[in-house]
Amino acid sequence: MPPAPAKRIRLASTSDIVNARRAAQAMLEAAGMRQIRITRFSTAISEIARNTVTHGGGGMMELAHEAFDGRRWLTATFTDSGAGIADIEQAMSDGFSTAKSLGLGLGGAKRLADAFEIESTPQGTTVKLACRLT
Amino acid sequence: MSRHGADRGAPILALGRNLVVSIRDDLDDQAIVELQDRLTEEISRRRAEGVIIDVSRLDVVDTFAGRMIGALAKMSRILDARTVVVGVRPAVAMTLVELGMTLGEVETALNLDRALEILAGSKSR
Numbered sequence: 001m002p003p004a005p006a007k008r009i010r011l012a013s014t015s016d017i018v019n020a021r022r023a024a025q026a027m028l029e030a031a032g033m034r035q036i037r038i039t040r041f042s043t044a045i046s047e048i049a050r051n052t053v054t055h056g057g058g059g060m061m062e063l064a065h066e067a068f069d070g071r072r073w074l075t076a077t078f079t080d081s082g083a084g085i086a087d088i089e090q091a092m093s094d095g096f097s098t099a100k101s102l103g104l105g106l107g108g109a110k111r112l113a114d115a116f117e118i119e120s121t122p123q124g125t126t127v128k129l130a131c132r133l134t
Numbered sequence: 135m136s137r138h139g140a141d142r143g144a145p146i147l148a149l150g151r152n153l154v155v156s157i158r159d160d161l162d163d164q165a166i167v168e169l170q171d172r173l174t175e176e177i178s179r180r181r182a183e184g185v186i187i188d189v190s191r192l193d194v195v196d197t198f199a200g201r202m203i204g205a206l207a208k209m210s211r212i213l214d215a216r217t218v219v220v221g222v223r224p225a226v227a228m229t230l231v232e233l234g235m236t237l238g239e240v241e242t243a244l245n246l247d248r249a250l251e252i253l254a255g256s257k258s259r
Contacts (some may be wrong), residue, residue: 016164021194022160039193039225043233046196050163105197107234 006064011052011078019060020049020076026062027074031133042133044112046051047105048078048127055124058079065133072133073115081124088120144169146176152184152253153177153215154246158191166202173206177213182190184253185210186246190221207240216256217241218249 009020016052021042031070045061052059060079066075085091092107109117115130144159147154153176162167177185189195189201195203207217218241222230230237243249 018160018162025193035193036225036228039223040232041196041227041228046198047233050182050196050198070245098152106196112229 006062009061010058010059011049011061011064011080014050014053017049017053019047021046023061023063024074024076028131030057031074033131033133037131039127040112041076044109044129045076047109047128048076049113051105052080052125055081055085059124066130073130075130076134077126078127078129079124082132084122084125085118085120088118092118146173148176148180148182149186149250151182152178152186152250153180153182154186154188156188156191160192160194162200163198166199170202170209171184174209174213177210177215182213182215184249184256185215185217186253187217187219187248188218188246189219189226190223193223195222195226195230197233197235200230200233202235204237204240214247218243220245220249220251224229 007023009023010016010122011020024045025042028041049061052061057080059078059082062077064075064077066073092110106118109129113129114132115128116129119126142156143165144155147156151171153175156252157169165219173185176182185206187206189203192199203219207219210217220243220244241252243252
């Protein structure tokens with residue numbers, strides 16, 4: 001079976017967060033994943049998509065099927081051109097927040113995803129989440 | 135007052151002195167904030183004693199939605215109504231704990247019947 005093509009979702013306002021997690025849910029359902037894994041990964045997507053909209057000034061999410069480490073994955077890559085995160089380690093810790101949230105988003109998303117990468121410069125932030133399919 | 139489109143995805147029903155909100159859709163942030171407004175208004179208008187929030191249709195409750203549910207319970211308490219959340223799915227419960235959101239200040243019940251029992255019990259005391 002050929003993998004589904006990559007899907008790009010624009011993240012301009014908070015209403016786009018629902019589109020982002022629905023797109024991921026649909027792709028994981030199509031891949032035959034169990035509900036608990038679908039809920040975990042779509043919740044992680046919801047957290048990062050909200051960061052992209054509220055801290056990154058909006059951006060994009062790309063969902064893609066990838067193969068690495070001898071496994072197949074669904075990856076979600078978030079990019080924005082916001083001011084970036086000055087101290088990533090601090091931002092990842094529970095309780096840290098620059099806006100009006102409890103600051104559980106980044107650290108929580110990392111725990112819910114099977115793989116997590118973040119890169120941030122003053123020109124923008126890229127976060128990549130991955131859900132193991134096989 | 136026009137309610138056009140206002141309760142899309144989350145109708146508020148009156149059941150005796152209680153209000154039942156069934157969150158049907160995957161609500162976006164704006165819809166959650168609107169629900170807070172509508173619900174607090176209804177609690178005050180109907181002098182509701184209890185609020186039951188049914189989340190059994192939701193398979194994603196993120197930190198934003200979790201915080202909003204917590205805030206809703208606090209607002210209700212100030213308006214002298216007690217809030218019970220029903221129907222949290224197992225996958226959602228596990229995910230909320232991993233997010234560090236324990237919804238500690240919110241009462242939960244397995245289903246609507248149990249929630250009504252809890253609320254009836256608090257009134258007789």
